[in-house]
Each structure stands twice: as structure tokens, then as C-alpha cells.
Amino acid sequence: MKALIRVAILMACAGVAVAAHAEQAAEVYKSKCALCHGASGDANTPAGKAFKVPPFNAEAVAKESDAELLEIAKTGKGKMPAWQGKLTDNQLKDLITYIHGLQKKS
Numbered sequence: 001m002k003a004l005i006r007v008a009i010l011m012a013c014a015g016v017a018v019a020a021h022a023e024q025a026a027e028v029y030k031s032k033c034a035l036c037h038g039a040s041g042d043a044n045t046p047a048g049k050a051f052k053v054p055p056f057n058a059e060a061v062a063k064e065s066d067a068e069l070l071e072i073a074k075t076g077k078g079k080m081p082a083w084q085g086k087l088t089d090n091q092l093k094d095l096i097t098y099i100h101g102l103q104k105k106s
């Protein structure tokens with residue numbers, strides 16, 4: 001019984017941690033990425049158009065691996081700013097997960 005309770009508590013904590021990560025990623029995305037990439041990832045914003053940002057669900061983006069996307073987010077590419085040093089690796093990984101969520105919705 002005790003073991004079962006311990007497992008239940010552990011699982012509840014893990015669930016909260018995952019939710020907190022997702023929430024943080026959504027906040028960071030809104031404040032730092034949405035300007036160019038759009039709230040829904042479609043890049044349909046004045047800055048997105050000016051910088052020719054591809055929508056996240058574009059074929060070229062969809063076929064990139066997580067490692068490639070993370071690399072672009074870290075070191076930048078063209079007009080895409082480098083986020084290394086401004087955001088942690090974990091924050092950037094959470095953002096890639098968040099971006100995949102946007103890809104699924106659109």
C-alpha cells in the first residue's frame with residue numbers, strides 16, 4: 001500500500017513538472033518567438049512577412065529533425081536570432097516540443 005502511494009505521489013509530481021514546462025514554453029514563445037513566428041506558428045505577422053519566416057507546418061520545416069531545429073534555435077539562421085546564452089538548452093528543447101504542438105494544430 002505504501003509503495004502504491006509513493007508511486008502515485010511520484011506520478012503526480014512528474015505530471016506537474018511536465019505541465020509547468022509546457023506552460024513556461026508557451027510563455028517564452030509568446031514573448032520571444034510569436035512576433036516573427038505568429039501565435040499559432042503560421043508566421044502570419046508583419047515581422048514574419050518582412051523576414052520571410054516559413055510557417056512551422058511548411059514541408060521544409062516539418063521534415064527537419066528535432067536536432068536540426070534545436071541547432072537553428074541555438075545558433076540562428078539568416079534573420080532568425082541565436083538564442084543560445086539567452087535561453088537555456090532545456091528551455092529551447094521545451095520550445096521545440098511546443099512548436100511540434102503548433103505543427104499538429106495547424
Ligand code: HEC
Binds near residue numbers: 028029036061
Ligand atoms: C526576428 C524574427 C524571429 C524571431 C523573434 C524568432 N525567429 Fe525563429 N526564425 C526566423 C526566421 C526568419 C527563420 C527561418 C530561417 C531560415 O530558414 O533562413 C526562423 C526559423 C526558426 C526555426 C527553424 C524552422 C524554420 O521555421 O525554418 C526554429 C526552430 C525557430 N525559428 C525557433 C524560434 C524560437 C524558439 C524563437 C523564440 C525563442 C524564435 N524562433 C524567434 C525568425 C525569427
